[in-house]
Amino acid sequence: MGKVAGIDSSTAGTTVVVCDTDTGEVLRQGYAPHEVPDGERPTEIDPQAWLLSLGEAAKGGVLEGVQAIGISGQQHGLLALDAGGVTVRPALLRGDKRAQVQAADLAQELGGTAGWADAVGAQPQAAYPVAKLRWLAQHEPAAAKRIAEVMLPHDWLVWQLLGQPARRTTDRGDASGTGYWSAATGEYRRDLVELALGHQVGLPDVLAPAEPAGQTPEGLLISAGTGDNMAAALGLGLGPGDAVVSLGAAGTVFAVHHEALKDPTGTVTAFADATGRHLPVVQVRNAVRTLRGTAELLGTDLAGLSELALQSTPGAYGLVLLPYLEGERTPDLPHTAGTLAGLRRESMKREHLARAAFEGMLCGLADALDVLRNKGVEVRRVFLLGAAAELPAVQALAPALFGTLVVVPPAAEYAAIGAARQAAWSLGAVLGSQSQSEPPHWPMPGAVLLDPADGEPAEGADHGGHGSPEGRSSGGGGAAVGSAVRQQYIAVREHTHPGAFASL
Numbered sequence: 001m002g003k004v005a006g007i008d009s010s011t012a013g014t015t016v017v018v019c020d021t022d023t024g025e026v027l028r029q030g031y032a033p034h035e036v037p038d039g040e041r042p043t044e045i046d047p048q049a050w051l052l053s054l055g056e057a058a059k060g061g062v063l064e065g066v067q068a069i070g071i072s073g074q075q076h077g078l079l080a081l082d083a084g085g086v087t088v089r090p091a092l093l094r095g096d097k098r099a100q101v102q103a104a105d106l107a108q109e110l111g112g113t114a115g116w117a118d119a120v121g122a123q124p125q126a127a128y129p130v131a132k133l134r135w136l137a138q139h140e141p142a143a144a145k146r147i148a149e150v151m152l153p154h155d156w157l158v159w160q161l162l163g164q165p166a167r168r169t170t171d172r173g174d175a176s177g178t179g180y181w182s183a184a185t186g187e188y189r190r191d192l193v194e195l196a197l198g199h200q201v202g203l204p205d206v207l208a209p210a211e212p213a214g215q216t217p218e219g220l221l222i223s224a225g226t227g228d229n230m231a232a233a234l235g236l237g238l239g240p241g242d243a244v245v246s247l248g249a250a251g252t253v254f255a256v257h258h259e260a261l262k263d264p265t266g267t268v269t270a271f272a273d274a275t276g277r278h279l280p281v282v283q284v285r286n287a288v289r290t291l292r293g294t295a296e297l298l299g300t301d302l303a304g305l306s307e308l309a310l311q312s313t314p315g316a317y318g319l320v321l322l323p324y325l326e327g328e329r330t331p332d333l334p335h336t337a338g339t340l341a342g343l344r345r346e347s348m349k350r351e352h353l354a355r356a357a358f359e360g361m362l363c364g365l366a367d368a369l370d371v372l373r374n375k376g377v378e379v380r381r382v383f384l385l386g387a388a389a390e391l392p393a394v395q396a397l398a399p400a401l402f403g404t405l406v407v408v409p410p411a412a413e414y415a416a417i418g419a420a421r422q423a424a425w426s427l428g429a430v431l432g433s434q435s436q437s438e439p440p441h442w443p444m445p446g447a448v449l450l451d452p453a454d455g456e457p458a459e460g461a462d463h464g465g466h467g468s469p470e471g472r473s474s475g476g477g478g479a480a481v482g483s484a485v486r487q488q489y490i491a492v493r494e495h496t497h498p499g500a501f502a503s504l
Helices: 048-057 100-109 112-120 129-139 141-146 153-161 190-197 228-236 288-297 302-309 350-374 392-402 414-431 478-496
Strands: 003-009 013-020 026-033 068-073 079-081 149-151 169-171 205-207 242-247 251-255 268-272 278-284 320-322 339-341 381-385 405-408 448-451 470-473
Touching: 003 048, 003 153, 003 228, 003 414, 013 048, 013 414, 026 048, 048 153, 068 153, 068 228, 068 414, 079 141, 079 153, 100 112, 100 129, 100 190, 129 141, 129 190, 149 153, 153 169, 228 242, 228 268, 228 278, 228 414, 242 350, 242 392, 251 350, 278 350, 288 302, 288 350, 302 350, 302 392, 320 350, 320 478, 339 478, 350 392, 350 478, 381 392, 392 405, 392 448, 392 478
Parallel strands: 003 068, 169 205, 242 381, 381 405, 448 470
Antiparallel strands: 003 013, 013 026, 079 149, 242 251, 251 278, 268 278, 320 339, 405 448
16 A cells, blocks of 8 residues: 645635555545735735745645655636746636636737637637736736746746756646647647747646656656646546536536537537547536526525425426526527526426526526537546535436436545645556556445436446446436426527527
8 A cells, every 4th residue: 555645726825635556545635725915816826835835735644655746727727937946926726707808819920719719729719828928918018028938837836846856747647727728639730829928938847647746856756747737637537428517606517428529509619638538628608607596586495496396396386497598608699698487387486596596507508518529529428526516406406407327426635636646646656556557446425326217216337447436326207307307498599599609
């Protein structure tokens, strides 16, 4: 039995887990928030705060006895360094929205959405480093001219742990979120960096999934590291046929696929994963915010809304809620509003509106899953993430509306666990005990598998190499009922927004 550590540096703090190399069992864990000076904007930070919180999270011998370390860092952050390796300004974080105008300008300069989809698999967004570079060039030109190289948060942390060697490294997963690296070709588009910043800069070498970044001065192996979403996918053990629906205020849907997708509409973003495969992503603007808004309207909370919804019946007595409360990205309806259809005297009850909210949210996410399916992505299982995944109404309705098995993993620090799993993979590859083509098998006890078949408990499944989740019926009325609810939703959607999905 060996020990490896995974470090997840998020926007808020640093999580450290120490795992058994053979089983993935979490043996020790630590956490510390980033210390941010009063008044400092949350869109940027002195990266030294990451090192300080890492030190705090690892106090008390948390890292004692580990043989290798993996790093997960927030995607889309940007560190701009001068020729001496010193940051020219605080790091720009993922949530920085200042570069919206620059992202739109860059999109037009390369021929719009289709041009960027062909170049790197995604059109620029305000969060992407390519847009941040354009913002720096326009708003902080003196600092921009000093930039000699750029790194991502996980790249910088790996570099720091290694003692700041001459070689800088990254991985394909995190690189795919920059806006200047193509998951399809596996190469940088250095011309896009110059288009954004006005001059060329040094970029980190992109390592293979099991390739180590190096060793610390103390002899600890450091793996390639990756972005937090890719690390979470690795921690969950996703493989071909697996998709994730992440329930936040907005929703994120992605799946493991064997090749990069090129989508000229820009609906699908072609990220890479941390295993050598790909993670096509579809975003929706409205997920749990739909439930919260409905709960407030009905004078309850999410738990109460769930209880109300289960007092109704599939189809909510004809009520259909199109949950486009903040406009919508999938389909592309940025300026629309939500729609409540099917009001009749008998349907005007709290439980039916609650049911319509859950069905509307899940049907919107099912639409996003169908975008991936229609582009050839296999979806055999859906992993449901987020606190709302624990709501009984979500678990009851999701399998039938998604039309597939649903896995609800136990709560865990999956980004940090994924970083540790990568460290175990890299260590095993170096020692010759692990294949370089696949990460180690780590079970996931405690996951729940929900079957869309009415009344049919799911058999134990080979769930991505994680053992057999606990199986039970979803209780959502079965696949046929789920299909009928989806058709009711689609009919209202097409009547209200005809052709919205025609190009998808």
